[in-house]
Amino acid sequence: MSFDFDQEISRLTTHALKFAARQNMFGTEDAQPMWVADMDFAAPEAVTNALIERARHPVYGYTLPPESVYESLICWMQQRHGWAIQRDWVLLTPGVVPSINATVLALTQPGEGVIAQSPVYAPFFSAATQTGRMLVLNPLRFDGQRYTFDFGHLESCATKARLLLLCSPHNPVGRVWRKDELEQILAIARRHDLTIISDEIHADLVYPEFHHHALASLAGDATNIVTAVAPSKTFNIPGLGLSALIVPDAERRRAIAQTLDMIHMSVGNPFSLAAFEAAYRAGAPWLTALLVYLRETRDEAARFLAEQLPQIRLVAPEATYLLWLDCRALGMNDAELKRFMTRDAKLGLSPGAQFGAQGAGFMRMNIAAPRHQVMAALQRLRDAVSTLG
Ligand SMILES: Cc1ncc(COP(=O)(O)O)c(C=O)c1O
Known part of the structure; x- marks a missing residue:
């Protein structure tokens, strides 16, 4: 099977x-x-075919997720991540962010502490502040090259919190947490009776040198872990809005399901269901090819930056198609940096400060586009930096 990730597909007409x-x-x-975290690549053909097939039936009414959708997720988790999940543990939801928010509402009380480890995907902050x-x-x-957990500080945070939000793999810094790191997180959570929401939406986008561990698969009984997964990032179908929470503990599951019911968070979209199942059942060869392509782009970008743009340092991602660029040597504040990227380099990047104060001076660049476009962007950036004097 061959896949053409170099193909340019205009998204202008689709309100992307x-x-x-x-x-x-x-x-x-x-x-x-190069900001929003979706890809400019065509989704797997099996997904498109499943959507066309479903569209052929001209009634698009309320739909009950069929058992085959759950089975596709169970098989994927077993085959890709070696994690045996049970049908009863799964709650389907229309997205990971609403899942996190619903879980925070269900499992904590107003005023209780929710830990986030910044820089991190901004909805982790609002999951606490908006609830x-x-x-x-x-x-x-951050030691200048890589990010690690601050376990000592986490231990003190845990004394005033009920819940920990874990981003695994981590957006935006691209870490794939090692088994021993995750085991320390589990130990701290156990000592302080914390529930962990493990957002594993990027778990399938891990480069071959690294290995993602589903947190709950390391945890024995895993009763204090709520895992969020989705085929959305993996197969480039995030606009379809369907994800899953995996909650082994019956009591927590009941509480979360009640919250989802209360806000009538329904998952009856017949297209989302068709795409979800087709992606998990038949998307693996496409994903294998995608990861080869993304790795080559990542490596070419890394070489280019090292050789031609040393003022900007790449924190090389172990997972995700997101480059975390350390631009602090340019000596600009965040407003200046954003203006420079937009006006001088003509790049729409995610400002690092969006991910918390620790992201100041950084930019996040999405490289899930045809490689020649990514390289052209980097060349423009090099040319713009060279005019700074
Ligand atoms: C860590 C993380 N969680 C969740 C999401 C979004 O999930 P959803 O669109 O399913 O709400 C993203 C998207 O960038 C993400 O990076």
Whole structure:
């Protein structure tokens, strides 16, 4: 099977967020959009075929997720991640962010502490702040090359919290947490009776040198772990909105299901269900090819930056198609950096400060696009930096 990730597919006509919201986000339409975390590649053909097939039936009414959807997830988790999950543990939800928010609402009380480890995907902060919980920050440590957990500080945060939000693999810094790191997280959670929400949405986008461990698969009984997964990032179907929570503990599961019911969070979209199942059942060869392509792009970008743009340092991702760029040597504040990227380099990147104060001076660049476009972006960036004098 061959897949053409070099093919340019215009998304302008589909109201793609990363294009359509450029004016709002960057004040111009004239910036190559490398911000929103979706890909510019065609989804696996099996997904497209399943959607066409479903569209052929002309009634698009309320739909009950069939058992085959759950089975496709169970098989995927077993085959890709060696984690045997049970049908009863699964709650289908319309997205990972709403799942996290619903879980925070269900398992904590207003005012209770929720830990996030910054820099991190911004909805981790709002999951606490917008639900009236107390955001407790345990910033990651950065030694100039890689990020690690600050276990000592986490231990003190844990004394004032009920819940820990884990991003595994981590967006935006690209870490795939090692088994021993995750085991220390589990030990701290156990000591302080913390529930962990493990957001594993990027778990399938891990480069071959690294290995993702589903947190709950390391935990024995795993009663204090709620895992969020989805085929959305993996197979480039995030616009379809369907994900899963895996909750082995019956009591927590009941509480979360009650919250989902209360806000009538339904998963009856017949297209999402068809795409979810087709992706998990038949998407593996496409994913294998995608990871080879992304790795080559990542490596070519890394070489280019090292050789031609040493002022910007790449924190090389172990997972995800997101490059975390350390731009602090440019000596700009965040407003200046964003303006420089947008106006001078004509790039629409995610400002690092979006991911918390620890992201100041960084930029996140999405490389899930045809490689020649990514390299052209980097060349523009090099040329813009060279004019800074
Ligand atoms: C860590 C993480 N969680 C969740 C999401 C979004 O999930 P959803 O679109 O299913 O709400 C993203 C998207 O970038 C993400 O990076």
